[in-house]
Amino acid sequence: MDKVEIFANERATGYNQFVETWIPNYHYFLGRLPKLLSETNPKDLLIVGCGTGNEIERFIQAPEHWEITGIDPSPEMIRQANEKLQSYQNVTLIEGLLADINIEKKYGAATLLLVLHFLEDDGNKLKLLKDIAERLVSGATFVMLDITGNKNQIRQNLKVLRFLLPDGLDEEKINNRLNRIENELYYISEEKLSELCTEAGFESPIRFFQSAIYMGWLTKKK
């Protein structure tokens, strides 16, 4: 059974404001994605855990034409994505899990942003990475953004994150949020992430972006 982290109620409706506040440089990262993947062939993109459609919006604004499939198990997140994106013929949105979609169809690239740290490293992370690898053409680029680091790295980078957050946030809210990240999310070390990727069928990933605890990774399907 796949592990799912459902985003509902205020967590879904307030999601876009949430990322804006808590993930410094997230919009910069998103904005560069179409360029980063511009050599993709075919331009058939799989966006896993697409949420409210943040990544998809960037690709429909890009100069090249992309065929985009976004998939997410949270009904309220997919509903918001649908509201924004339903008029685009080149966007297909699916409410569900990757394991439910046809394995015959292969994509030219994939993204997995801010999803993996919600899944335990008890086979669930590996399963999701394998489900993605199986749906990509050989050589396809795969981009991830995830909370990454060993315990010590995360502790140090949470201190840094505090200074990167917007001014004027409530101190108690900051403490609660940083505590939750440290103690309740399933981040893994850079080495472990690399191991899982290679086991799933990807090359060893490179870290090309970092904003405190958030690291951006790029790899290719073997």
Ligand SMILES: C[S@@+](CC[C@H](N)C(=O)[O-])C[C@H]1O[C@@H](n2cnc3c(N)ncnc32)[C@H](O)[C@@H]1O
């Ligand atoms: C923090 S949001 C990220 C959304 C989007 N990628 C973004 O960057 O704005 C995490 C999303 O992962 C989805 N999710 C949870 N478990 C998942 C799973 N097993 N496979 C794919 N997506 C999952 C949630 O429904 C949620 O929409």
